[in-house]
Amino acid sequence: MLKKDNIFTISVFIVLLIIPILFDDFYINNISYFMIWTFISLGLALIWGMGGILSFGQTAFFGLAGYSFAIISINFSDIYAVGIWSPILALAITAIFGAIVGYFLFYGGIYDVFIGIVTLAITLVLETFMAQTAGPEWTVGNARLNGFNGMQGMPPIGIKIGEYKFDLQGIGQYYFIVFLAMFLLWLLYKIKKSNFGLILLASKEDRTRVESLGHNVKKIQMITFSLSALLAGVSGILYTNWGGYITPSSMGLIASAMPVIWVAASGKNDFFSVFFGCILLVYISQTLAVNGAQYAIILMGLILVIVTRYFPEGIILMLKKLLTNKFLSKK
Amino acid sequence: MNLLELNFVSKKFGGFTAVDNVSLKINRGDIRFIIGPNGAGKSTLFKMIIGVHNLNSGQVLFNNQNIEKLSLNERINLGIGVKFQAPSVFSELTVKENLILAIKSKFNDEIFSFLEKFGLEKDQDVLAGDLSHGKKQWLDIALSTISRPELVFLDEPTAGLSFEETKKTGKIIQDLNGEGVTFVIVEHNMEILKQIAKSVSVLHLGKLFFEGSPKEVLSNKEVTNIYLGIL
Amino acid sequence: MIILFNLFYQFGDALSFLLLAAIGLAVIFGMMKIINLAHGEFITIGAYGTVVSAKILKLPLPIAMAVGVLVTVIFGYILERIIIRHLYGRPLDSVVATWGISLIVSQSFLVIFGPSFEGLQTPLSNFQLGAYSYSQYRLLLILISISILILLYILFLKSNFGTLARATIENPKIASTLGVKVDKVYTVTFCIGSALAGLTGAIYAPTMTIVPSIGQAFIVSAFVTVVTAGASPFIGLIPAASFLSLIQTSVTFYYHATIGVLALLFSVILIIRFLPKGFSGLLIKLKK
Ligand SMILES: Nc1ncnc2c1ncn2[C@@H]1O[C@H](COP(=O)(O)OP(=O)(O)O)[C@@H](O)[C@H]1O
Ligand SMILES: [Mg+2]
Numbered sequence: 115m116l117k118k119d120n121i122f123t124i125s126v127f128i129v130l131l132i133i134p135i136l137f138d139d140f141y142i143n144n145i146s147y148f149m150i151w152t153f154i155s156l157g158l159a160l161i162w163g164m165g166g167i168l169s170f171g172q173t174a175f176f177g178l179a180g181y182s183f184a185i186i187s188i189n190f191s192d193i194y195a196v197g198i199w200s201p202i203l204a205l206a207i208t209a210i211f212g213a214i215v216g217y218f219l220f221y222g223g224i225y226d227v228f229i230g231i232v233t234l235a236i237t238l239v240l241e242t243f244m245a246q247t248a249g250p251e252w253t254v255g256n257a258r259l260n261g262f263n264g265m266q267g268m269p270p271i272g273i274k275i276g277e278y279k280f281d282l283q284g285i286g287q288y289y290f291i292v293f294l295a296m297f298l299l300w301l302l303y304k305i306k307k308s309n310f311g312l313i314l315l316a317s318k319e320d321r322t323r324v325e326s327l328g329h330n331v332k333k334i335q336m337i338t339f340s341l342s343a344l345l346a347g348v349s350g351i352l353y354t355n356w357g358g359y360i361t362p363s364s365m366g367l368i369a370s371a372m373p374v375i376w377v378a379a380s381g382k383n384d385f386f387s388v389f390f391g392c393i394l395l396v397y398i399s400q401t402l403a404v405n406g407a408q409y410a411i412i413l414m415g416l417i418l419v420i421v422t423r424y425f426p427e428g429i430i431l432m433l434k435k436l437l438t439n440k441f442l443s444k445k
Numbered sequence: 446m447n448l449l450e451l452n453f454v455s456k457k458f459g460g461f462t463a464v465d466n467v468s469l470k471i472n473r474g475d476i477r478f479i480i481g482p483n484g485a486g487k488s489t490l491f492k493m494i495i496g497v498h499n500l501n502s503g504q505v506l507f508n509n510q511n512i513e514k515l516s517l518n519e520r521i522n523l524g525i526g527v528k529f530q531a532p533s534v535f536s537e538l539t540v541k542e543n544l545i546l547a548i549k550s551k552f553n554d555e556i557f558s559f560l561e562k563f564g565l566e567k568d569q570d571v572l573a574g575d576l577s578h579g580k581k582q583w584l585d586i587a588l589s590t591i592s593r594p595e596l597v598f599l600d601e602p603t604a605g606l607s608f609e610e611t612k613k614t615g616k617i618i619q620d621l622n623g624e625g626v627t628f629v630i631v632e633h634n635m636e637i638l639k640q641i642a643k644s645v646s647v648l649h650l651g652k653l654f655f656e657g658s659p660k661e662v663l664s665n666k667e668v669t670n671i672y673l674g675i676l
Numbered sequence: 677m678i679i680l681f682n683l684f685y686q687f688g689d690a691l692s693f694l695l696l697a698a699i700g701l702a703v704i705f706g707m708m709k710i711i712n713l714a715h716g717e718f719i720t721i722g723a724y725g726t727v728v729s730a731k732i733l734k735l736p737l738p739i740a741m742a743v744g745v746l747v748t749v750i751f752g753y754i755l756e757r758i759i760i761r762h763l764y765g766r767p768l769d770s771v772v773a774t775w776g777i778s779l780i781v782s783q784s785f786l787v788i789f790g791p792s793f794e795g796l797q798t799p800l801s802n803f804q805l806g807a808y809s810y811s812q813y814r815l816l817l818i819l820i821s822i823s824i825l826i827l828l829y830i831l832f833l834k835s836n837f838g839t840l841a842r843a844t845i846e847n848p849k850i851a852s853t854l855g856v857k858v859d860k861v862y863t864v865t866f867c868i869g870s871a872l873a874g875l876t877g878a879i880y881a882p883t884m885t886i887v888p889s890i891g892q893a894f895i896v897s898a899f900v901t902v903v904t905a906g907a908s909p910f911i912g913l914i915p916a917a918s919f920l921s922l923i924q925t926s927v928t929f930y931y932h933a934t935i936g937v938l939a940l941l942f943s944v945i946l947i948i949r950f951l952p953k954g955f956s957g958l959l960i961k962l963k964k
Contacts, residue, residue, distance in 0.1 A: 230768075312545060371779055411779050422773040
C-alpha cells in the first residue's frame, strides 16, 4: 500500500537514481559527499528525535570509525578482502564503544543536558588526543596517526578477486550510498513502528511509567545509543573512504555542532526530512564555503538559532506537512 | 498464602519519616483499600513496594520471594501492575499504542476486549493526550491491568471522576478481581470503598493505624477522627 | 620553601583560571538551569572589547576592561531579550540555541578582526624567587577570583535580590504569584552571568594571544568545572575547581599541558559517572 507520506521519499530516491544519467562524475562525487553525512544525522534523529536524548558528541563515533577503518586497512592492506572486512570491523568497534558509553550514561543515571556535556567531552578528548599524535612514536603497526594533519593513504573499501578489482569510488560509490540510505531509512521506519520504537517514544515522555509497565528502559536506551553510534560510524568510514583522509578536527567543537544543526533544522522527528534536509544543508555549506568556511558556519549558526526559536519542529518537516495538506489530502 | 507481605518497612526523606515500620499482608483475591489523610504516606508505600523508592529498612515479599533488591521493571515482570496517583498515559501515542506498549505484543483480541471493557473502542486511534480526564484515568487503569498481573496497585483511581464514572470504575475492578487479579487501592472516595472493598488498612502519619473489614473501619470512631483531623 | 611557593603559585594559577572560566557559566546554570554553550564567546567579547578600547581608543587598561565587561553585558542582555527568554522551560532547546550563537560570534570575530590581533603587555612586573620567575599580575588574578566568589556569595545568598532569585528558581509559579517579576530576575541573572564572562575575558586579555577562538581556551575548563560542581554550583564550585586544578597541575607537572587537559576531560566523565550530582550533591548528602 502506498501511503501518501511515502510519496516524498519515493520521489527523492527516483531523482537520486537517475542523477548519474544526467550529470558527470564531478557532480556525482559531490552528491555522494553530501549523502555521506545523512547517516550521522539519521543516527542523531534516532536518539534525539525518537529517544529524546541529545548527544553533542556523535562526531566521536564518526572519528573513531574513520580512524579505525584507516588503521586497520593500512595495516592489513595485502590481506585478502581487507576492503570488505576492515569497514565492518571498524563499525563493530564503533558500535561496541557506543554501547559502552551508553551503558555508562544510562546505567549511571546521567540525563538531559549532562548527556550533552559528557558526549561533547568525549569527542573533545578524542580530538585533543589525536591532535597530539604528530610524533613518530604514535604509530599503530604500520599506520602513522600523524597528529593534527590526520591520516591518509588508506586503501579504499572494495574487493579484489584475482584480476578483477572493484573499489568503492565514483559511480559505484554513489549507488552504494543511495541503496544504503534507502535500506537504512526503511529500517528506521520499521524501528519507529515497532514495539521497540514505541518504548523509546514513550520513555521520552515518562521514563518511570514505561519501566512500571515492565520495560527495561535503560537497556533500550543503551541499544539505541549504540545504533546511533553505528550510524555515525557509517558516515565516518564513508567519509574517510571518499576523501582518502581523516583528521582530528572532524571530532572538534565546530564539527560536532553540524549534525545537531542539520537534524534540528530539518525536523528531528521525521527520518526522511532529516535525510533530505541534511543533503540540502551540506550542499549549501559547501557552496558558501568556497568564499571561506567562516561564512558557511555563520549561516549554519543563524539557521540553528532561528529554527530553535521559531520553527522547533524543523523546516523541512514543516514544509512536508504543508505540502501534504495542500496537495495530497483531498481524500 | 500471602501474595504480598511487608515486614517493618520504613522510608525517610532527609530527616522526615514518611513510612514508619509498616507491616502488611495481602491475600490472593483480596481488594484491599488503603486509606488515610493526605500526607499519610500511602503513595510512598506504593512506590517502595514497586521499587521507585528504595527502602531504608524492612522486607518486601512477593509470592514469598524477596524483591527489594530488584529494579522497578524486574518487579513489574514478576506479575505486578501499577497506576500512579497522577494519571500518566503517553499523550503523544494513540490509545491503541498505549495498550500495545503495556501488553508487550502486537494488536490483538485482548487489547480489543480491554478497549470495550473501558468504553474506549471509539477512541483507539485518538492521541491519549486528547482524552477527557475520565478516559485518561481508565486508560491508565487499563495499562496497569491489561497484562493480567497477579497484583495491581491503583493510587487514587477515581480522583476527579463523576459519580457515574466512579461506579463504572468499581464495576471494572470487581470484574477483573473475579478473573483472579488481586487489588491494592489507595482511595479517598468512601462510595467506591463501600461498593467493592473486601478489606481496609488505615495509614496515619506513616504508621499502620487500623485494619479490618470495611464495616469495622467505617464504624470506627478513631478512624473518623483522623480524617476530620482531630487525632 | 621556594618549591612550596612554586607549587602554591601553580595551583593558585590553575585554580583561579578554572574559577574565572566557570563562574559566569555557573551563575547562569545554577540559577536558570541553562548551559550557555556561547559562554566562551562571551569571554571572547570581553577580551576583544578590552583590547580594542586599549589599542584603538587608547583608553587606560582598567577603563578598557570596564568597557569590555560593559559590551559583554549589553550583548548578553540583547540575547536574553530576543532569544533565550522564549526558550525557558525548554532547557535542551536553549542549550542548542546558544550553540548556534557560539558559532555565529566566533566566526564573525574571525571575519571582522582576522585570525589574530595585536595583544597587550602583561601589566605589573615579574619577580624572581630562586630559579623561578613569577608574574605579579597572575598573583593578582588569584586574589580577584577569590574576591569575586565572595561578592557573588553575598549577592546570591545574603542580599534581597539573592532571596528573590533563589525563590524564583525554586518555584517560578509561586514566586510570580507572590509578586516577584520572574522575567526580570532571569534577565538580571543572565546579565550577571554575562558580566562575569566578560570580566574573565577582560582580565585575561593582557596575558594571552588575542585570537577569535580565545574563548575556546576557557570553555572546556568551564564545562568541566560546572559539571563537576553539580546542581548547586554555589556550593560545589570551590571544591570542584580545587579538585580539578590539583589533577591538572600534577598531571601537567609530570607530563605536559595537553595531557593535563586530557586528564581534566577524563576526570569529568568519571565524576559524572560516579557522582552524577557533582560535588554539591556529595556535600549536601554528607551534611545529612
Ligand atoms: N520525594 C519526596 N521527597 C521528600 N518528601 C516526600 C517525597 N515524597 C513524599 N514526601 C513526603 O512524604 C509524606 C507522605 O507523602 P505521600 O506518600 O505522597 O502521602 P499520601 O499519598 O498519603 O498523600 C508527605 O509529607 C510528603 O511531603
Ligand atoms: Mg498520594
